[in-house]
Amino acid sequence: MSLQALTYLFVGISFTIYIGIAIWSRAQSTNDFYIAGKGVSPLANGMATAADWMSAASFISMAGLIAFLGKDGSVYLMGWTGGYVLLALLLAPYLRKFGKYTVPDFIGTRYYSKAARLVAIICLIFISFTYVAGQMRGVGIVFSRFLEVDINTGVIIGMCIVFFYAVLGGMKGITYTQVAQYCVLIFAYLVPAIFISLMITNNPIPQLGFGDKVIGSSTYLLDKLDQVSIDLGFNAYTEYSKSSIDIFFITAALMFGTAGLPHVIVRFFTVPKVSDARKSAGYALVFIALLYTTAPAVATFAKINFINSVQEVEYKQAPNWFKNWEDIGLIAWKDKNNDGIINYSKGNALEGVKPKYLDDKEGDYGERITTNSPDFSNSNEIYIDNDIMVLANPEIAQLPNWVIALVAAGALAAALSTAAGLLLVISASISHDLMKKILMPKITEKQELFFARCAAAAAIIIAGLFGIYPPGFVAQVVAFAFGLAASTIFPALFLGIFYKRLNKEGAIAGMISGLIATSSYITYFKFINPQLNVAENWLFGISPEGIGFLGMIMNFVIALIVSNFYSKPPKEIYQMIDEIRKP
Amino acid sequence: MKITYWQINLIILSFLLLIWFVVSFGFGIIWSEELDQFKIGGFKLGFWFSQQGSIYFFVLIIFIYVLLMNKLDKKFYKNSKDSQEIDKE
Numbered sequence: 001m002s003l004q005a006l007t008y009l010f011v012g013i014s015f016t017i018y019i020g021i022a023i024w025s026r027a028q029s030t031n032d033f034y035i036a037g038k039g040v041s042p043l044a045n046g047m048a049t050a051a052d053w054m055s056a057a058s059f060i061s062m063a064g065l066i067a068f069l070g071k072d073g074s075v076y077l078m079g080w081t082g083g084y085v086l087l088a089l090l091l092a093p094y095l096r097k098f099g100k101y102t103v104p105d106f107i108g109t110r111y112y113s114k115a116a117r118l119v120a121i122i123c124l125i126f127i128s129f130t131y132v133a134g135q136m137r138g139v140g141i142v143f144s145r146f147l148e149v150d151i152n153t154g155v156i157i158g159m160c161i162v163f164f165y166a167v168l169g170g171m172k173g174i175t176y177t178q179v180a181q182y183c184v185l186i187f188a189y190l191v192p193a194i195f196i197s198l199m200i201t202n203n204p205i206p207q208l209g210f211g212d213k214v215i216g217s218s219t220y221l222l223d224k225l226d227q228v229s230i231d232l233g234f235n236a237y238t239e240y241s242k243s244s245i246d247i248f249f250i251t252a253a254l255m256f257g258t259a260g261l262p263h264v265i266v267r268f269f270t271v272p273k274v275s276d277a278r279k280s281a282g283y284a285l286v287f288i289a290l291l292y293t294t295a296p297a298v299a300t301f302a303k304i305n306f307i308n309s310v311q312e313v314e315y316k317q318a319p320n321w322f323k324n325w326e327d328i329g330l331i332a333w334k335d336k337n338n339d340g341i342i343n344y345s346k347g348n349a350l351e352g353v354k355p356k357y358l359d360d361k362e363g364d365y366g367e368r369i370t371t372n373s374p375d376f377s378n379s380n381e382i383y384i385d386n387d388i389m390v391l392a393n394p395e396i397a398q399l400p401n402w403v404i405a406l407v408a409a410g411a412l413a414a415a416l417s418t419a420a421g422l423l424l425v426i427s428a429s430i431s432h433d434l435m436k437k438i439l440m441p442k443i444t445e446k447q448e449l450f451f452a453r454c455a456a457a458a459a460i461i462i463a464g465l466f467g468i469y470p471p472g473f474v475a476q477v478v479a480f481a482f483g484l485a486a487s488t489i490f491p492a493l494f495l496g497i498f499y500k501r502l503n504k505e506g507a508i509a510g511m512i513s514g515l516i517a518t519s520s521y522i523t524y525f526k527f528i529n530p531q532l533n534v535a536e537n538w539l540f541g542i543s544p545e546g547i548g549f550l551g552m553i554m555n556f557v558i559a560l561i562v563s564n565f566y567s568k569p570p571k572e573i574y575q576m577i578d579e580i581r582k583p
Numbered sequence: 584m585k586i587t588y589w590q591i592n593l594i595i596l597s598f599l600l601l602i603w604f605v606v607s608f609g610f611g612i613i614w615s616e617e618l619d620q621f622k623i624g625g626f627k628l629g630f631w632f633s634q635q636g637s638i639y640f641f642v643l644i645i646f647i648y649v650l651l652m653n654k655l656d657k658k659f660y661k662n663s664k665d666s667q668e669i670d671k672e
Contacts, residue, residue, distance in 0.1 A: 081637075085645060089648055211623075213625065278649045
């Protein structure tokens with residue numbers, strides 16, 4: 001069967017399964033819709049959490065990013081897993097014991113204040129929409145490359161599927177579809193990784209393989225990659241190139257941000273018991289670790305394969321995948337020295353970095369012409385989008401077609417599962433926190449459920465628009481999402497549980513100062529003065545990606561100081577905290 | 584004075600979070616370069632901690648916490664329904 005037919009088959013089968021599950025697990029009540037009736041087993045919840053967490057970014061982009069960054073990429077590996085330790089130890093069991101529906105629910109109740117709830121809702125919606133935009137782009141890329149349909153059609157198909165099971169099934173439908181999606185995505189990630197590990201090092205376990213010797217030689221793969229990288233003008237692959245303080249702060253911001261992400265936290269509301277919430281976080285991390293420990297191996301293999309298959313190869317002899325991805329616009333080649341040979345090294349190939357293609361003419365060797373002028377400060381001739389590393393990896397390694405089709409289905413599973421989880425927290429925060437708790441407290445449960453479904457539908461349409469008209473700032477706002485979660489939501493939850501004396505004045509002052517400090521720092525360097533975004537101008541050498549951690553410390557300090565100027569929280573709050581501290 | 588459930592919980596938490604900090608921020612970042620002098624197989628040790636080891640330890644930490652807390656829950660609260668009665672004592 002052709003690659004396209006196989007891809008249609010795999011994607012078709014997986015989509016049918018998702019829809020089947022959605023019909024089987026329809027939500028009947030708000031309890032079902034928001035938290036799956038608190039009836040999800042810890043193992044299933046662990047899997048669902050893993051699928052929820054591992055987005056298109058984890059599946060598609062992360063390995064490519066690490067391949068490009070080398071050891072600097074470790075911030076994502078440690079940051080996006082270490083947060084689960086904080087969740088399991090500091091938040092999940094207590095929030096489960098609290099036993100309500102949403103994160104703003106906890107903040108609003110604990111700090112006995114509608115204002116606190118509103119601040120939490122604003123942060124939550126901002127964080128979640130930032131995230132959703134990235135998922136829809138992932139769906140679009142997969143559809144356009146592998147199913148050869150228009151990106152817009154791809155996004156609309158994706159929207160319909162999510163619409164179906166999120167609006168119908170709510171949290172219950174989403175949870176069980178996510179379990180299926182986890183199985184698809186992890187299988188799709190591991191199979192090519194194992195194949196490639198065998199090909200390069202003859203070791204079937206990728207986690208060990210990338211520390212092994214290259215077949216037929218006595219050099220270790222990582223030593224070889226270090227050498228090749230240095231020869232091409234890059235940093236050694238296994239050494240940090242950023243400053244320690246920046247690496248430290250970025251990792252911390254990602255960890256505390258992860259622990260403060262509403263769509264992850266809310267998953268722990270769905271299990272039956274407090275002890276299940278702890279166990280479930282452990283399972284979730286096992287399932288996540290399976291992919292996250294494979295990713296750096298994939299990154300190493302992909303980098304060495306990529307260099308081997310394009311460096312100093314004549315363009316006319318370039319492999320098929322190179323031209324396929326050039327057609328999609330994620331690779332470009334600018335022959336700076338007019339020798340018809342591809343040269344890869346450090347630096348930008350093109351002025352303005354992103355290629356702008358001229359469509360009606362071909363270059364001397366049949367390449368797509370870019371209108372950018374070449375960047376002559378270096379000799380690199382290739383523009384490559386990090387996103388294609390995982391998707392192109394099976395093609396680069398010349399794996400069979402069914403593996404490539406599997407990767408396409410896996411990438412869709414990763415994007416759809418995360419999108420659905422996010423859409424649900426958005427809809428719950430609007431129907432439950434905004435409508436029921438602030439604007440229209442008199443609505444019945446049935447009406448609330450109706451509003452929840454409407455909000456989910458509206459959120460899907462907005463997310464779809466993000467996919468069809470992708471805003472140029474998606475990559476920049478990821479720092480925003482984690483920075484805000486770390487500097488607003490995490491401290492409010494943590495102090496709410498561990499420091500009884502914190503009153504609403506302190507909590508609100510803390511959240512607002514964290515919000516303002518983090519967002520103004522990021523906005524200044526990412527949007528207002530991007531040309532100043534270099535280490536010399538940063539506060540203490542901390543990049544915008546890591547500023548969320550500083551914002552979090554600020555939040556703590558201000559919350560504690562302000563809190564002391566106002567009266568203690570009411571007695572009921574002390575009782576409530578005592579209650580959630582019990583198992 | 585008897586030590587309470589919450590105090591034991593805090594001791595366990597601090598101990599495990601210390602390990603969490605050392606394996607990631609410590610071995611993976613602060614002392615990573617020093618550790619790179621040692622090698623296990625083809626991995627420099629500091630590099631291994633930053634891309635593999637820290638993650639394995641994270642998993643371990645959560646499961647140790649689950650185990651310890653399940654024991655502690657049993658000791659203080661035979662089952663969750665009893666919790667309120669014990670509290671009154």
